[in-house]
Amino acid sequence: MDLKALAKANPDHWSKATAIRALTLDAVAAANSGHSGMPMGMADVATVLFEKHLKFDASAPNWPDRDRFILSAGHGSMLLYSLLHLVGDVQFPLEELKNFRQAGARTAGHPENFLADAIETTTGPLGQGLANSVGFAMAEEMQRAQYGRKVVDHYTYVIAGDGCLMEGVSQEAITLAGRHKLGKLIVMWDNNNITIDGTVELSDRTDQVSRFKSAGWQVLEIDGHNPEEIDAALTQAKKGSKPTMIACKTHIALGHAAQDTSKGHGALTDPEQLQAAKAAYGWTTGPFEIPADVKLAWEEIGKRGAAEHAEWQTRIEAISNTKRAQFERAYALDAPKKLSATIKAFKKQMSESAPKLATRASSEKVLEVVNPIMPETVGGSADLTGSNNTKTGDLGVFDVDNRKGRYVYWGIREHGMSSAMNGMVLHGGIRPYGGTFMCFTDYARPAMRLAALMQVPTVFVMTHDSIGLGEDGPTHQPVEHLAISRATPNTYVFRPADTIETAEAWEIALTSKSTPSVLSLTRQGLPTVRTEHKNKNLTAQGAYVLAEAVGKRQVILIATGSEVEVALKAREALQADGIGTRVVSMPCMELFAEQDEAYRRRVLPAGSAVRIGIEAAVRQGWDQWLLGERGRANKADFVGMDRFGASAPAEELFEKFGITAETVVAKAKVLL
């Protein structure tokens, strides 16, 4: 590249873009770690985007109607941090850049949404930002339909790299965006032809232009270092009803000795090469020094949206108080006041009628009373609507001609669905839930982890949660998936035993502000075990005594979900033999672990009682409730699965694998 010609052609642009490149080189050198090449390659695109297109106000990074900027190629985090510093975001003083990748800094190795207001999402695991962006753009469409374009009218811009486009989730994302004509979604592909292992051709020769077109996108191809072409493409991208992909031909690590090589992807820290690159840019100031005029020009960009922001403020103040209150409530992730009363009334009715229902059907019943009072919920399923019981009558189907629809047919795309749901929460104003078979949490797993890490309360409705799935067999029968979700920090895993516990789990999930929830629900019918109505949400305590021992307590059975019924039957048999047996229902281990010790001791008292855990899943995660605690040992056993399931009718499988009251009774007697 002839850098001098570039600089000469547009000196104002060049100096602004160079500021990004210089800050990147300096920060990576200071950290002796990081990824220099991507910010250096995409500096021109980002500069034009921020200068001429992105609607934002650096002094108000939470402005709800800002355009969203998502750095899907999260390893290039210094691009984002440089921009935020340059435009005057107060959370990104120079000190932050100097502390790049150091403990306590906002400038983490990859962008983390919970560290700074202007970081829209957490990226790094490739493809996730792109898949989030589909949710951002859907949320914008939904809210624009709901509140009008005076209140909601913004674009979602994404920078994605070759890695994002190779990950399978990108296909799920772009086909969803194309299907739903998310015309306000604009993806800028950093087409630099370099991955860590070498040139892209080593592993991929996809024609990305045709690929995106096949998914219903508008595709533009530009020189990613030509500001006029960038500007024209962004202008064009905003037109029409299709999402747009701009293929930006760039040079990774532009101007550095490592330009156009896979070495350029990583940390460029050699002092001489760094100086040579700066010299080639015509950049003469010291490390972390931005010429005052350049900084000023960038700060002007940061203020560009202030007037528009003020006008928006006037407009939102003009809408009805009710609408505005709802808008603000949803953005704050506050549940409506009447949710609590609604759940209580529902519980009362259900404990009286005591239906025998699969908990997936219980879940639908809960949603039938919740969705009408929570306009911010958006439901969906990865092509298992009838099985996941996720659709209620009032929602309407989200579609090109019905943006007010609150139900999404996600297709067979568990990963794309989950990532997009995370994006909806991050956008604000939406509380999404989505279903699939619990076994296919495997597909959704990268997004489920990020929900937990990002502290977003996405709800994963995972039905057919054990061998109770029956004939479809072991490929569809979860055995390790409860353990997997429970192993993940900041995740609530609910396995309700009946309709009442299902309602309680939903109440917690729908009021959570920073923790995702996994609802583990049965295919098969379960009796109502909570027939005595209590206003209190017992599930919120994680575990509680469902049935007390009669006589001396010799056995404590701890069970979840469909196995609570097994525990109750075993208790009957044991009591009939004069063995006092307590049954503890444990719908949420994480919440039980959060209770104070006094409560936990009341539910699971130390002593000589035999403990048996019952769950149609692997034992991993159970020993903390079964084995020794506080220096005392318990005689304990577990009834569950220690292998994969099998294809047969469900009742036969419970017999075959010994998850029965008879097994529980026999094990208890052995221990006694």
Add this chain to the structure above:
Amino acid sequence: MDLKALAKANPDHWSKATAIRALTLDAVAAANSGHSGMPMGMADVATVLFEKHLKFDASAPNWPDRDRFILSAGHGSMLLYSLLHLVGDVQFPLEELKNFRQAGARTAGHPENFLADAIETTTGPLGQGLANSVGFAMAEEMQRAQYGRKVVDHYTYVIAGDGCLMEGVSQEAITLAGRHKLGKLIVMWDNNNITIDGTVELSDRTDQVSRFKSAGWQVLEIDGHNPEEIDAALTQAKKGSKPTMIACKTHIALGHAAQDTSKGHGALTDPEQLQAAKAAYGWTTGPFEIPADVKLAWEEIGKRGAAEHAEWQTRIEAISNTKRAQFERAYALDAPKKLSATIKAFKKQMSESAPKLATRASSEKVLEVVNPIMPETVGGSADLTGSNNTKTGDLGVFDVDNRKGRYVYWGIREHGMSSAMNGMVLHGGIRPYGGTFMCFTDYARPAMRLAALMQVPTVFVMTHDSIGLGEDGPTHQPVEHLAISRATPNTYVFRPADTIETAEAWEIALTSKSTPSVLSLTRQGLPTVRTEHKNKNLTAQGAYVLAEAVGKRQVILIATGSEVEVALKAREALQADGIGTRVVSMPCMELFAEQDEAYRRRVLPAGSAVRIGIEAAVRQGWDQWLLGERGRANKADFVGMDRFGASAPAEELFEKFGITAETVVAKAKVLL
């Protein structure tokens, strides 16, 4: 559809295809469960494939040079079972079909490779079969290059549905196949425009033809009920150097009242509708009755390949004894005899030189001695070759012009890589290993589970296995991933402490015939802790006493991987204070659990010693080794992670999260 016209146009074909449809209807009705529509829709395609193209010998389903037939749309399992019965596979008598989806039957809800020889792979989780098939086709290319086309020369045929094509992994698979010009891979897309939720358009409007072309495929479009078009397309598909996708326009549940509806996807059991469908086919025999002439015609098809098989047998007997022995050894998954001696010699050398190495680098050293003596190994990485240390000098790179290459640049496709590796093992003759960052086991997860379920010894090389990854931060730092793999049945999770244990882990992984291995390897350097050479593979016992207590044993420290060093330092400090401390290295919990109780008791004796587990990961899975056993309680604690990590230099993170010898010593003293 005018069924009469179809029948009249080609009565021989029609009766054969109808046999599949009738058996499907009967089996699903008998099971009162299953998926009728797909086999009924694809019966014509499958009939032509089996009759005129598929190279197979029904009496020898394990013939190594057979064409592979993969039913990626696994819910349509009755298509496969019907075919296998019809062609005379002895494992599929009529009785099996009558027991469809019942306990103990080979005819599970979804095809399970371990239940019958002719079932090539386990499908059901959508997209997996298609992604496996890339590995099958790569294995064929590799072996054809290695042994010549007289011994290896076959096609891989796949039936995939809309669900397979919507899953992201399909994009990873088809771009890999296109990149590598896997010309002998032929995918028949069941283009029936129906998913469970409704028509495909509800969730997807992708132009699949352009999409596959953008990935470098030949695409043909046909009427999937016209035998001449099917035959011509299959003939054309076998030509040229590109993989081929045949878009077969079909009617789901052809001829049934539920034809062309999402209801047709499921179990069609209504007796009247079933009879009506059979009448429409002109099928007059009772349930499970095949007219003798039709069965005979099918059995002739089953014998069609016998002569070719015999000729092949002559050809393989003509190759050199050495080559043939190698071929057969690799297919039997037998390790070469000298592997054991090679590993022993390596261990001896390393225990003497005692290098300080990251275990990912130790792993590379092991591969350097193993790959030259195991021509069946195929290495690779999901674009992290230099970080995963998976490439050794002798492998060569697999490419269009180097089919003998044994290293695959998989690109940023963890899921596609893992599924393809499973396919390679299932094909036979190849022992694949592939690397990524351990955190991204999340992306590979659906394939890792299937490896365990399918009982294939794929090796997953997962490096950067803790907060030791450092500055890249929590998106890249696994904390729950050891627990996730350990929760999965039939999976060995190795977390070696040094070069010696790494070699031992590899030895087990490379000799395993039915269990996949996860190698959890560090980014950061570790000292050699096994400086005293032992021929015996101590890792095979799962855990062992690495350092014995001096004086009365008061503390047992149990650690894995990088935390063994922490344990040894803590032991030094405790011993200095006169506290006898044993250190147990536990590189593989699953293997330790498999040891007899006497051995386990020797390593972890019951008694009053305090136990502390140390692992830079979540505690889940540890309590079984720490808490009460055999009715005795242990004072126990755990030093590890109870939250996500952070972005900072690695050493600082171990301090920050308290994973240090100081913490261990302090906790031990509290418990004492």
